[in-house]
Amino acid sequence: MKLYSYYRSSASFRVRIALNLKGVRYTQIPVNLKLGAQLSDDYQSINPQRLLPALETSDGLLTQSFAIMAWLDEKFPERLLVLGDAEQRAKIRALAAILGCDTQPLQNLRVLKYLSSEIGVTEAQRLQWSQHWIRDGLSAFDAQLKEDAYSVGKVASLADICLIPQLYNARRFGIDVASEFKRLAEIECRCLSQEAFQRALPEQQPDYIPD
Ligand SMILES: N[C@@H](CCC(=O)N[C@@H](CS)C(=O)NCC(=O)O)C(=O)O
The missing domain is CATH 1.20.1050.10 (Glutathione S-transferase Yfyf (Class Pi); Chain A, domain 2)
Structure with missing residues (x-):
């Protein structure tokens, strides 16, 4: 999987933790928010909302950290992020x-x-x-x-x-x-x-x- 991420982005940070907890391997594509890389045409074609993170998966490109983490729970349920009764x-x-x-x-x-x-x-x-x-x-x-x-x-x-x-x-x-x-x-x-x-x-x- 490929994670569009920025080291200091807290929504990207959430998804990195989730991926690590699940033991899913991923590579990162840095998007420098400080330099405004999220506003580029290239990134806008990945996420029209111009926000990080975005995750490239076998099911396509996913955005919004909560949607990504819910998808991870559905795909990799061995270590749930939302667990219990x-x-x-x-x-x-x-x-x-x-x-x-x-x-x-x-x-x-x-x-x-x-x-x-x-x-x-x-x-x-x-x-x-x-x-x-x-x-x-x-x-x-x-x-x-x-x-x-x-x-x-x-x-x-x-x-x-x-x-x-x-x-x-x-x-x-x-x-x-x-x-x-x-x-x-x-x-x-x-x-x-x-x-x-x-x-x-x-x-x-x-x-x-x-x-
Ligand atoms: N609700 C979104 C929030 C995403 C978000 O706020 N991303 C920030 C970094 S933490 C961003 O890309 N900001 C770019 C900007 O404000 O231009 C999610 O959870 O993924």
């Missing part, structure tokens, strides 16, 4: 949606660019915006956790796959995760003790560029 699966999906639907999109590059170029907000206001919505999402996620080893249950799930990239993003935007979200940082440690999560980290990617 119906109640647990609903819980996993709800936590994943807090971050994937209600938090990350608000700090997406195109949203931040629009705030600056079209609305005229300053750099400081942009940071305030990002920090506000990240804290809001992570607090809601945190408030719904039980005393489980992972976000839901004893095994890493779709909820953790969304959490780890969001914590990476939180730090990029200057949030002190260890002190503000202690419980989330503990779950992160547990996830990052697994190779599947480690290999998906931005700094492990072929296109990684140190800040």
